[in-house]
Amino acid sequence: MPGIIRILTIIITVLPVFFSAAEAQLKELALEGPSAVVKEGYFTLNLTGTASDENYQQLEIEQSTDENFTQVESRFPFLGNFTQISLSGFNNGNYWFRARGQSSDGTEFTTAPIAVTVQHYPLWQALTLFSIGAVMFLIVASYILLAARKGGRRHG
Amino acid sequence: MAETLTTEYALSTELGLTLVVLFGAAWVLFGYWLGRKNKTHEDFALAGRNVGFAFAAATAMATWVTSNTTLVAPQLTYQFGIWGMVGYSFAALGLILFAPLAKRIKTLLPNGYTSGDFIRLRFGRMSWHVFIVISVVYAFGWLVSLGMAGGILLEALSGLDYHLGMTAILIICVGYTLFGGLRAVIATDFIQALIIIIGVSVIAWLLIDNVGLDTIHSQLGSDHPKLLDVLFPAAIMFLFNNIFFGLGEIFHSNVWWSRALAFKKNVAFKAFLVGGLLWLPIPIVTGFIALAAPQLGIFPPSPDMVGPTVAAGVLGQVGAVVVFIVVFSALASSLDSLLAATSDLVTRDIYHKHLRKDASDGHLMRFNRYTILGLGILTWLLCMPRIATLGALLNFAGAFVASTIFPILLGLYNRRLPGRYAAAAMAVGTAVGLCSYFVIGFYVAALSSCAVSGLICAVGVWRSNEQFDWQQLDEKPDSQSPQTDKEQLQ
Numbered sequence: 272m273p274g275i276i277r278i279l280t281i282i283i284t285v286l287p288v289f290f291s292a293a294e295a296q297l298k299e300l301a302l303e304g305p306s307a308v309v310k311e312g313y314f315t316l317n318l319t320g321t322a323s324d325e326n327y328q329q330l331e332i333e334q335s336t337d338e339n340f341t342q343v344e345s346r347f348p349f350l351g352n353f354t355q356i357s358l359s360g361f362n363n364g365n366y367w368f369r370a371r372g373q374s375s376d377g378t379e380f381t382t383a384p385i386a387v388t389v390q391h392y393p394l395w396q397a398l399t400l401f402s403i404g405a406v407m408f409l410i411v412a413s414y415i416l417l418a419a420r421k422g423g424r425r426h427g
Numbered sequence: 428m429a430e431t432l433t434t435e436y437a438l439s440t441e442l443g444l445t446l447v448v449l450f451g452a453a454w455v456l457f458g459y460w461l462g463r464k465n466k467t468h469e470d471f472a473l474a475g476r477n478v479g480f481a482f483a484a485a486t487a488m489a490t491w492v493t494s495n496t497t498l499v500a501p502q503l504t505y506q507f508g509i510w511g512m513v514g515y516s517f518a519a520l521g522l523i524l525f526a527p528l529a530k531r532i533k534t535l536l537p538n539g540y541t542s543g544d545f546i547r548l549r550f551g552r553m554s555w556h557v558f559i560v561i562s563v564v565y566a567f568g569w570l571v572s573l574g575m576a577g578g579i580l581l582e583a584l585s586g587l588d589y590h591l592g593m594t595a596i597l598i599i600c601v602g603y604t605l606f607g608g609l610r611a612v613i614a615t616d617f618i619q620a621l622i623i624i625i626g627v628s629v630i631a632w633l634l635i636d637n638v639g640l641d642t643i644h645s646q647l648g649s650d651h652p653k654l655l656d657v658l659f660p661a662a663i664m665f666l667f668n669n670i671f672f673g674l675g676e677i678f679h680s681n682v683w684w685s686r687a688l689a690f691k692k693n694v695a696f697k698a699f700l701v702g703g704l705l706w707l708p709i710p711i712v713t714g715f716i717a718l719a720a721p722q723l724g725i726f727p728p729s730p731d732m733v734g735p736t737v738a739a740g741v742l743g744q745v746g747a748v749v750v751f752i753v754v755f756s757a758l759a760s761s762l763d764s765l766l767a768a769t770s771d772l773v774t775r776d777i778y779h780k781h782l783r784k785d786a787s788d789g790h791l792m793r794f795n796r797y798t799i800l801g802l803g804i805l806t807w808l809l810c811m812p813r814i815a816t817l818g819a820l821l822n823f824a825g826a827f828v829a830s831t832i833f834p835i836l837l838g839l840y841n842r843r844l845p846g847r848y849a850a851a852a853m854a855v856g857t858a859v860g861l862c863s864y865f866v867i868g869f870y871v872a873a874l875s876s877c878a879v880s881g882l883i884c885a886v887g888v889w890r891s892n893e894q895f896d897w898q899q900l901d902e903k904p905d906s907q908s909p910q911t912d913k914e915q916l917q
Contacts, residue, residue: 311661311868312653313506313730332726345650350736351586353728359506360651360721391653397660404667404874407881411674411832412524418840419527 302332302370302382309389313359318349318370318382330372332356338367338384361389438739438747443585446751447592451599454759458603458611483690486616487702490682490764491522492623496710497757498576499821501734503665504714505727508647508654510662512714517666518673522703525677529687529695531839535900541768542684542835543776548900549838550846557853559776561827562679566769567809568824569676570802573762574810575820576731580754583732584739584747593810596755600762601803605796609689609771612763619756623709626753630738630746631712637741638719646722654718665870668825672873675828678835682768770798825873826860830880837884842895848887856880 299320316332332347333340349356369384438446496515503511536545543562547555577596578589603611647654656662677683687695717733720726725740727733735754739747774795779786786794834849860876 311506312659315729347726348724350725350727350732355728356726357505357728357730357733358726359730360508360647360654362652392660392664394658394660394663397663400664400871400874401667403878404671407874407878408667408670410881411836412520414836414840415524415527418836419531 300370300380300382302368302385304368304385304387309361309387310392312361312389312391313357314361314387315355315357316368316370316385317356318354326352326375327354328373328375330354330370332358333369333371335367335384336365338386340367340369340384361387363390364388438585438744438751440585440587442744442748443581443587443592443751444595446748446755447581447595447599450752450755451595451602454599454615455602455606457615459606461606461611461614482613482617483686483694483698484701484705485620486613486686486764487522487683487699488620488705490616490686490761491518491677491702491706492620492709492757492761496706497713497754498579498731498734499572500710500714501717501737502731503669504654504717505720505730505733507662507665508651508656508659508718510657510659510666512711512718514662514666514669515710515714516707517670518710519703519707520670521673521677522699522706524674525683525687526696526699526703528678528836528839529683529690529699532684532687533690533692533695535839535897536688536902538902539688539900540685540775541772542679542681543772544902545684545838545900546834546849547776547780548902549895550834550844550849554834554846554850554853555776557850558679558831559772561831561853561857562681562769562772565676565680565824565828566765566772567806568820568827569765570762570769570806571809572820573758573765574806575813576754576758577762578810578813579729579732580735580751580758583727583735584751589813590811594807596758596762597803597807597810600759600766601799604763604766605799609685609767612767613686613689615759615763619759620705622756623753624705626749626756627709627712629749630742630753631715633746634716634719634738634741638722643719643722647718651721661868661870664868664874668822668870668872668874671829671832671877672822672825675825675830675832675873675877679828679831680768681772682764685768685771766799766802769802770795773798773802822869822872823864825869826864826876827857829860829873829877830854830856832877833881833884837888841888842897843888843891843893844884844895845887845891845893848883848891852880852883852887855883 301319303317303319305314318330327349330349332349333343334345334347335341335343347356347358366387366389367384368387370382371380373379500512500515503515505511507514532539532545536548539545543555543559546558574593574597575589578591578593581587581592581595582589603615644655653659683699687699690698713734716737719741720733720737723737723740725733725737727736735747735750738750742749774791778794778798779791783790830853834844834852837844838849856876856879859879860872863875864872
């Protein structure tokens with residue numbers, strides 16, 4: 272019996288700590304994105320600080336060209352219960368993103384905005400690699416075709 | 428602006444699991460039924476070297492339609508736009524250009540078993556060691572990507588936990604490969620090829636009918652303009668990298684060599700050519716699916732989930748079942764091939780040639796089966812932590828395999844390339860490819876690896892006076908223990 276009382280005492284002492292931790296966790300909801308400049312135009316955003324059993328409603332990413340979101344340019348809904356989202360096809364520029372949604376108790380939330388900078392590789396770099404690739408491919412393909420013809424004649 | 432739409436899963440978890448169990452049981456039973464005809468190790472590993480044209484072309488095409496095509500092609504389209512889609516379809520060049528090589532392989536190595544046999548006989552031990560490392564890394568890269576793809580597929584369609592889906596597909600593929608060997612692999616590939624062609628065509632037709640090209644184009648133009656840009660720098664860099672990755676995969680891998688050796692004489696060339704041509708449009712269709720994602724308001728957590736998610740989103744529950752069957756078939760057709768080919772490589776090249784030279788035919792067949800099981804378990808362990816996206820994982824292997832293109836090519840047609848240069852080409856090419864992968868990005872790894880390897884091979888041919896004797900490649904079959912073979916036949 273004293274054992275049970277001790278366990279109950281521990282639970283009563285510890286439970287509020289858990290609750291306050293959960294509240295703190297909800298308050299710490301944050302959006303994370305790429306820290307470096309994005310060179311490919313695609314990246315992943317991640318909503319962190321979420322409780323694993325939380326089922327957020329209408330969770331979406333808002334995109335704007337300014338930090339204050341004077342105008343929301345685009346909205347990207349999350350898939351299912353996932354709290355990560357992959358976006359692609361962005362031109363050079365600075366973009367601001369924030370997550371918005373409702374927790375299961377109906378509380379609406381908006382995370383602090385984060386900035387993502389997209390700066391694609393210079394075109395000359397891409398075209399140089401493209402040209403090297405094209406020349407190498409021509410060498411491989413023509414070698415195979417010539418060698419196969421020669422080999423075919425010899426074996427024939 | 429993207430429309431907001433339902434983000435629920437297309438299938439319930441229960442239905443997803445039921446489909447896995449039904450399909451799994453069907454394939455394993457079919458593998459068991461086919462495996463009854465295997466009497467010797469040659470039957471098990473090379474289907475008796477007697478595969479005809481229809482099965483040969485189907486297995487070439489179906490094996491190449493894999494998680495790469497059904498999941499990574501949409502991923503790369505989602506990331507690189509139209510270049511991702513078109514560039515991916517150029518991987519068909521790997522099959523098409525392998526057609527003359529397959530004919531040459533069958534002529535030069537009538538008794539050969541594996542690509543490792545060729546490297547050992549043509550270039551010697553040093554090259555063989557480098558080659559085996561490359562083959563093993565590649566095989567595991569591909570195996571892990573396939574296992575992961577199984578988990579991703581089920582997670583995207585039904586919300587089923589990734590680890591459960593991944594475990595299920597591995598158990599099924601290991602099961603029927605274990606029972607049936609290459610005969611089962613090729614027979615299931617034939618059925619899977621038919622399912623893939625019909626399924627992919629139906630999905631594409633329904634997608635265009637439901638969404639429409641104009642709406643997709645206008646949505647991409649406003650919110651994701653780079654996906655339509657023909658001068659998208661990273662996508663331009665990716666284009667030839669993907670071609671060389673494909674060439675490296677096919678030229679070196681025992682998956683394709685074992686097929687070239689298993690096909691009937693005069694079938695290999697036509698089979699690979701037709702297989703490549705049949706494969707060419709498939710990534711265009713599967714990749715196109717990803718372009719509809721923004722219009723539908725579908726933004727996946729990981730880009731490799733975009734294909735099945737969009738298809739299921741457009742086509743509803745029935746469509747999701749079709750998607751499941753198609754992708755499952757594609758995964759299975761590659762996973763079984765890779766398990767069979769890698770276990771052959773381990774059994775023949777490592778165990779038989781180096782550890783137990785006197786092993787009987789029956790013993791080799793048993794060892795081959797244990798190896799399939801071991802590979803399955805190791806793959807499962809490596810799949811547990813979801814380490815990267817499928818595209819990034821596969822292209823890591825590109826740094827390795829692209830370094831083998833020139834050594835294989837010159838090894839098959841040129842007498843002058845010495846073994847030490849072939850070894851250096853593969854080792855240095857791989858190292859440079861890996862540096863490019865980490866310093867620049869996954870989309871240049873194969874290209875740089877192949878360029879450096881080609882340069883070293885060119886120096887080797889230029890400086891060498893060797894004249895390799897092609898007869899050395901025709902290794903006579905090993906003598907077998909009649910007693911054990913008799914036991915095996917019983």
